[in-house]
Amino acid sequence: MFFIIQGLASIGEKRVVLFVILLLGYLVILGGNSMIIFVTLSDPRLTSPMYFFLQNLSFVDLVYTTTTIPNMLAGFLIDQLTISIPGCFLQMYFFTQLAVTGRAILTVMAYDRYLAVCNPLRYTAIMTRSVRMLLVTGAWCFGLLCTLPPTVLAFLRPYCGPNMVRHSWCDLSSVRTLACADTSIDNVLSLSFAMVALLTTGVLILTSYFLIATSMYQMGVPERLKAFSTCAAHLTVVSISYSAASFVYISYRVGNFSSEVRIIVSVLYSALTPFLNPMIYSLRNKELRIAIRKTLASFRPAATSTVKAIST
Numbered sequence: 106m107f108f109i110i111q112g113l114a115s116i117g118e119k120r121v122v123l124f125v126i127l128l129l130g131y132l133v134i135l136g137g138n139s140m141i142i143f144v145t146l147s148d149p150r151l152t153s154p155m156y157f158f159l160q161n162l163s164f165v166d167l168v169y170t171t172t173t174i175p176n177m178l179a180g181f182l183i184d185q186l187t188i189s190i191p192g193c194f195l196q197m198y199f200f201t202q203l204a205v206t207g208r209a210i211l212t213v214m215a216y217d218r219y220l221a222v223c224n225p226l227r228y229t230a231i232m233t234r235s236v237r238m239l240l241v242t243g244a245w246c247f248g249l250l251c252t253l254p255p256t257v258l259a260f261l262r263p264y265c266g267p268n269m270v271r272h273s274w275c276d277l278s279s280v281r282t283l284a285c286a287d288t289s290i291d292n293v294l295s296l297s298f299a300m301v302a303l304l305t306t307g308v309l310i311l312t313s314y315f316l317i318a319t320s321m322y323q324m325g326v327p328e329r330l331k332a333f334s335t336c337a338a339h340l341t342v343v344s345i346s347y348s349a350a351s352f353v354y355i356s357y358r359v360g361n362f363s364s365e366v367r368i369i370v371s372v373l374y375s376a377l378t379p380f381l382n383p384m385i386y387s388l389r390n391k392e393l394r395i396a397i398r399k400t401l402a403s404f405r406p407a408a409t410s411t412v413k414a415i416s417t
Contacts, residue, residue, distance in 0.1 A: 106264065107187045108280070112180040112273045113368060123369075124181035130376055131174045137383030138163040140397060148396040154232040155221070156393075158214045159386060161241050165210060166379035169203035172196055173274040173375060180273065190264065193275040198256045200375075201277060206248030207378070208306040211346065213240045214339050215313035222332045223320045251302040255295040262286050273368050303350075310343055338389035345385075346378045 113120060141163045145156040173196065180186040188196070220228050259277060262284035272279040277295060281288050317336060321329050353374045387394050 107189050107268065108193050108264075108275065108283075109269050110176070110180055110186040110188060110273065110275075111269055111271050112177065112186060120181045124178060127174065127181075127372070127376075128178060130380055131170065131178070134170050134174075134376065134379045135167065137387075138167045138379065140400070141383050141386065141393070142167075144393065144396045144400050147400070151392060151396055154217055154237050155214070157237050158210060158217060158241070159393075161244075162207065162210045162214070162382065165203050165207045166382055169200065169207060170376060170379050172199045172203065177273045177372065188275065193270070193280065194256060194260045197259075197275040197277055197280065198252060200274065201256065202248045202252040204248075204375075205251045205302045206245055208302065208346075209244035209247045210241065211339070211343055212306045212309045212313075213244055215310040215343070216240070218336045218339055219313040219317055221335055222317050247302075247305075251298045255291065255298055258291050258294060259284070259288075262288065262291070273372055276371070307347065314340065334389075338386045341385050341389065342378065342382055345381060349374045349377050 113123065142160050145151045145160045176186070176188070176196070217232065220231055224231065255277065259281055262281075263286055264283055265285040267283060270276070270279050270283070281291055281295075284291075314336070317332070321332050324332065353370055387397055
């Protein structure tokens with residue numbers, strides 16, 4: 106048995122336009138996040154814990170979008186996109202798990218910014234390599250614990266038709282409606298773990314920035330500006346991420362939106378933060394911006410010599 110992914114099959118010729126937009130956005134996501142990973146790994150000056158966490162966030166964004174966008178692009182090109190049941194639940198698990206892990210890494214980065222602003226003299230002593238690895242491992246485990254139980258429970262349900270998933274990927278709530286069994290327990294379990302994931306990360310991030318704001322209040326103007334520049338990129342990413350999530354939640358429960366509009370909103374939300382993260386961090390962080398420029402400049406002579414060799 107297999108599932109049919111409905112996607113945006115009903116919008117007709119507009120699929121070509123959406124295909125081009127989504128493809129270009131995906132290429133930007135791949136290029137931007139790959140560049141950040143390459144630069145932070147290769148540049149010896151970018152060794153602070155912040156860049157280590159940024160590497161992990163960029164990796165999560167890469168894999169997170171790759172679990173769904175290529176499949177969605179294929180759906181624009183063919184009339185009927187199908188996926189096997191195991192493949193559907195694997196996609197569902199990785200998409201949800203990486204979304205939660207990304208939130209957890211943002212929480213770890215908020216703690217990192219708190220230490221950098223409020224305990225600058227002890228920052229290096231506290232944020233050792235082992236502590237960084239422990240925090241990132243904890244973020245991945247948190248994503249695993251919040252995602253695996255509802256996904257496994259949904260997988261164990263019988264599916265005997267219909268098999269049309271009214272989404273652009275195997276979304277948990279969309280697939281659950283196809284089960285030939287009572288899913289009330291599934292709904293409660295899924296909502297509980299979702300609340301744990303969102304509230305835990307949200308409260309910890311808010312607590313970190315409350316402590317940062319309290320510490321900044323006691324600083325002079327130059328120290329405040331320096332502290333703000335330290336947190337600006339991360340605070341911008343967090344604000345966009347949680348604002349977009351809130352908008353999606355409200356749009357799904359308020360107003361009479363068509364299924365196509367809901368799908369488009371979900372697609373934009375899933376791609377927005379991975380699309381903007383490289384731009385925000387490269388624009389807000391001078392060291393990273395300089396490192397990216399030097400990396401790009403180092404590729405130009407090699408490209409020029411290759412072109413000359415081909416022409417001769």
